[in-house]
Amino acid sequence: MLTGYHVSSLVVDRLSDRYRGQNTVDTCFYLDFTARKEQSVASILGSLLRQVVGGMEKAPEEITRALEEQKLANTGRGPQLPDIVKMLQTITSSLRTFICIDASDKCAVANRIKLLNSLQQILELSPHTRIFIIARPHVRPEIERRLPGRVISVPVEPNKNDITGYLRL
Numbered sequence: 001m002l003t004g005y006h007v008s009s010l011v012v013d014r015l016s017d018r019y020r021g022q023n024t025v026d027t028c029f030y031l032d033f034t035a036r037k038e039q040s041v042a043s044i045l046g047s048l049l050r051q052v053v054g055g056m057e058k059a060p061e062e063i064t065r066a067l068e069e070q071k072l073a074n075t076g077r078g079p080q081l082p083d084i085v086k087m088l089q090t091i092t093s094s095l096r097t098f099i100c101i102d103a104s105d106k107c108a109v110a111n112r113i114k115l116l117n118s119l120q121q122i123l124e125l126s127p128h129t130r131i132f133i134i135a136r137p138h139v140r141p142e143i144e145r146r147l148p149g150r151v152i153s154v155p156v157e158p159n160k161n162d163i164t165g166y167l168r169l
Contacts, residue, residue: 027051092126116146
């Protein structure tokens with residue numbers, strides 16, 4: 001039986017294979033219901049930012065400078081959400097980027113709205129960025145509303161054979 005996790009893993013693997021060596025970055029974040037409190041929008045997008053920067057030979061100077069300024073501020077906090085969004089906009093505006101977010105329905109509603117709004121901000125300045133989001137059907141209208149014109153819905157639903165096979169295991 002294919003779950004959302006399996007589908008997103010297949011998508012990430014396929015993107016990695018297809019665009020290897022082509023100045024393209026693919027990132028992925030798997031939301032976990034049991035870690036809802038730890039998975040703030042800043043931590044989710046921060047993870048994606050680390051993946052993007054980690055896939056580059058050298059981090060852009062403005063990103064390095066922003067992180068250094070944050071460190072010098074010595075607040076004990078990492079970059080805040082607006083800073084992370086701005087950094088992602090900077091990097092992805094000139095780099096083909098694929099962002100995969102699995103199980104967005106596991107995100108607290110308020111955080112999911114912030115996440116989708118942040119992704120919309122990134123897309124506004126990043127014409128070569130593509131976002132792949134997996135969510136249960138009840139979340140799909142919200143995604144389509146927050147990312148208008150940028151969403152193609154592909155329903156992933158188990159079929160009877162998947163369920164029967166699972167029960168026989």
